[in-house]
Amino acid sequence: MxxxxxxxxxxxxRFEAFMIIFALALGAMTRGAHYTVEYxxxxxxxxxxxxxxxVMLGGAKILDxxxxxxxxxxxxxxxxTQ
Structure with a gap:
């Protein structure tokens, strides 16, 4: 079980990988937008x-x-089979 x-x-x-990378990118860009306000x-x-x-480095590693x-x-x- x-x-x-x-x-x-x-x-x-690869589809699952792209979905996870997309979710990571959404979170990272939101955090980045908050960084531009805070700093x-x-x-x-x-x-x-x-x-x-x-996110780009992590996504590349996931795809590899x-x-x-x-x-x-x-x-x-x-x-x-041989």
Whole structure:
């Protein structure tokens, strides 16, 4: 039963990855907008850019991990059929 619940929190497809990245981006941009209000001027915009950059780096890592896992599964399936 625990393994079934655990599978709910595993990103399996690129679509799921994009949905998670979108949610992360919404939160980051909201936080960045608050930073520009809280810290007016260059500092606020720098923090805004940092939140956007963090999502971009995280999203790229998620997408790379999905591609790597799918390739590993394909290689394992290929080896098992030989």
């Amino acid at each position: 625990l393994s079934k619940i655990k599978r709910l929190f595993v990103i399996k497809t 007016p001027g260059f500092g606020g915009y720098l923090l805004f850019a940092a939140t956007a950059g963090a 991990a999905i591609r790597y896992e799918q390739a590993a599964l394909a290689n394992a399936a290929e080896k098992s």
